[in-house]
Amino acid sequence: MENKRPLILISNDDGYHAPGIRKLVEFVKDMADVLVCAPEAARSGYSCAFSAVDYLRLKPRHNMGDTMVYSCTGTPVDCVKIALDQLCAERRPTLILSGINHGDNSSVNNHYSGTMGVAKEGCMKYIPSVAFSSCYYDENANLEPLRPYVQRIVGDVLQKGLPKGVCLNVNFPAAQKFKGIKVCRMTFGSWIEETVKERHPRGYDYYWVVGKYRNDEPGVEGTDQWALDNGYVAITPTQTDVTAYDAMDGLKQIYE
Amino acid sequence: MENKRPLILISNDDGYHAPGIRKLVEFVKDMADVLVCAPEAARSGYSCAFSAVDYLRLKPRHNMGDTMVYSCTGTPVDCVKIALDQLCAERRPTLILSGINHGDNSSVNNHYSGTMGVAKEGCMKYIPSVAFSSCYYDENANLEPLRPYVQRIVGDVLQKGLPKGVCLNVNFPAAQKFKGIKVCRMTFGSWIEETVKERHPRGYDYYWVVGKYRNDEPGVEGTDQWALDNGYVAITPTQTDVTAYDAMDGLKQIYE
Numbered sequence: 001m002e003n004k005r006p007l008i009l010i011s012n013d014d015g016y017h018a019p020g021i022r023k024l025v026e027f028v029k030d031m032a033d034v035l036v037c038a039p040e041a042a043r044s045g046y047s048c049a050f051s052a053v054d055y056l057r058l059k060p061r062h063n064m065g066d067t068m069v070y071s072c073t074g075t076p077v078d079c080v081k082i083a084l085d086q087l088c089a090e091r092r093p094t095l096i097l098s099g100i101n102h103g104d105n106s107s108v109n110n111h112y113s114g115t116m117g118v119a120k121e122g123c124m125k126y127i128p129s130v131a132f133s134s135c136y137y138d139e140n141a142n143l144e145p146l147r148p149y150v151q152r153i154v155g156d157v158l159q160k161g162l163p164k165g166v167c168l169n170v171n172f173p174a175a176q177k178f179k180g181i182k183v184c185r186m187t188f189g190s191w192i193e194e195t196v197k198e199r200h201p202r203g204y205d206y207y208w209v210v211g212k213y214r215n216d217e218p219g220v221e222g223t224d225q226w227a228l229d230n231g232y233v234a235i236t237p238t239q240t241d242v243t244a245y246d247a248m249d250g251l252k253q254i255y256e
Numbered sequence: 257m258e259n260k261r262p263l264i265l266i267s268n269d270d271g272y273h274a275p276g277i278r279k280l281v282e283f284v285k286d287m288a289d290v291l292v293c294a295p296e297a298a299r300s301g302y303s304c305a306f307s308a309v310d311y312l313r314l315k316p317r318h319n320m321g322d323t324m325v326y327s328c329t330g331t332p333v334d335c336v337k338i339a340l341d342q343l344c345a346e347r348r349p350t351l352i353l354s355g356i357n358h359g360d361n362s363s364v365n366n367h368y369s370g371t372m373g374v375a376k377e378g379c380m381k382y383i384p385s386v387a388f389s390s391c392y393y394d395e396n397a398n399l400e401p402l403r404p405y406v407q408r409i410v411g412d413v414l415q416k417g418l419p420k421g422v423c424l425n426v427n428f429p430a431a432q433k434f435k436g437i438k439v440c441r442m443t444f445g446s447w448i449e450e451t452v453k454e455r456h457p458r459g460y461d462y463y464w465v466v467g468k469y470r471n472d473e474p475g476v477e478g479t480d481q482w483a484l485d486n487g488y489v490a491i492t493p494t495q496t497d498v499t500a501y502d503a504m505d506g507l508k509q510i511y512e
Binding site for chain 2: 042044045046047048049050051052053055056057058074075077078081082084085086108110111112114117120124125126156162163165166180181182183184185186188190191193194195197198204205206207208209211235236237238239240241242243244245246247248250251252254255256
């Protein structure tokens with residue numbers, strides 16, 4: 001008998017044991033069959049990196065009741081690749097979800113985020129994909145208020161899909177109540193003062209990558225940072241075609 | 257006395273010792289002062305990943321004559337961040353270059369590429385940035401035919417800059433002669449059959465990430481793969497604003 005329920009593949013960049021991914025599974029497990037394949041440990045800032053050199057291992061885990069959970073030693077993108085190739089060869093996921101990330105993935109974090117790496121990888125495989133992130137960096141923050149929003153967005157995307165080459169970057173303000181949803185564009189912002197030099201006890205310099213975020217478009221309505229700053233859930237539709245179409249004519253005049 | 261020469265920061269993802277980066281330095285060192293800050297070892301497939309957890313170290317190297325060369329223990333993007341913060345605090349680069357990568361970065365490789373990570377990072381810091389890649393995967397391939405193209409593009413960008421939020425992804429066919437330059441859009445393509453399962457002598461399974469590239473728009477003129485397949489140098493202007501503007505109206509009708 002054919003299985004009529006949709007299959008949702010879930011990954012993240014905080015690791016298979018993170019509270020955020022457990023919460024995401026809890027929110028959607030009545031809507032579909034769920035398979036989790038997530039990094040063995042935290043992989044923040046891994047972007048769309050994959051393991052070109054290192055081998056991967058997959059291990060079944062049993063930390064979410066009857067949900068099938070695998071940990072993978074690689075990056076968030078590796079988790080999608082290996083899940084599709086090794087775990088979903090017989091049954092392609094209807095939807096790929098990522099998160100719930102513990103931390104903000106709006107603005108230029110879209111590029112650095114391993115959470116978004118998962119959604120972009122799904123999108124590059126033409127599978128509708130949504131990343132969820134909360135601006136609470138505290139892993140113990142109460143994510144329960146996200147439930148109706150996550151369920152609504154997942155329900156909509158299960159039913160209607162997404163345009164080819166488009167995935168969703170959904171960010172929630174660090175709040176316990178939201179004013180509604182805004183569909184946004186990515187904010188131009190910058191990370192500055194990004195490294196801190198330290199002196200090792202053995203007498204050499206080393207560096208930590210840290211940084212301060214600067215909004216380069218403060219107060220500009222329509223940006224994802226504006227939505228978050230004003231208490232809205234921000235949906236930033238994100239495309240995998242990164243061609244700068246507006247720059248093409250000028251360049252053609254120079255080079256063709 | 258103020259230094260009137262431009263400063264070019266160069267990085268890559270193959271490591272500071274790779275033939276491609278040495279060649280790039282050789283091509284441009286008469287056009288500007290050059291500072292190299294590149295990964296200590298190969299970092300293929302690192303995308304825009306940065307080191308959120310691991311510390312970095314910087315070491316001066318002396319493998320390119322009188323060019324200042326530093327190796328960094330981190331990712332390609334880390335190299336840009338630490339160079340701007342620690343090495344270029346007094347003198348901001350006029351231009352950031354990446355490459356010459358040993359391997360094709362057209363199509364969806366744009367997302368996975370550490371070479372493109374360098375250019376995107378520069379672009380997110382509002383510095384004109386260009387990534388160069390050759391479709392020769394062989395490190396010993398003769399890159400000399402790229403010289404006039406690289407010098408022309410670098411000269412143009414030094415003079416005219418690039419639009420805000422736009423960097424260039426320049427790919428060269430695996431050939432010793434080129435038919436000219438085409439300004440292209442990113443090809444939709446897919447990596448398939450991406451993992452290979454192996455059995456470890458100790459009795460467990462492990463996996464390598466490999467894959468075959470499938471062009472999903474074969475023969476479509478105007479795509480970067482088409483240009484490369486037909487002997488042209490492909491310039492794919494790439495933007496850091498990944499908002500899917502065309503999808504916004506439809507989503508606003510659902511969610512706002």
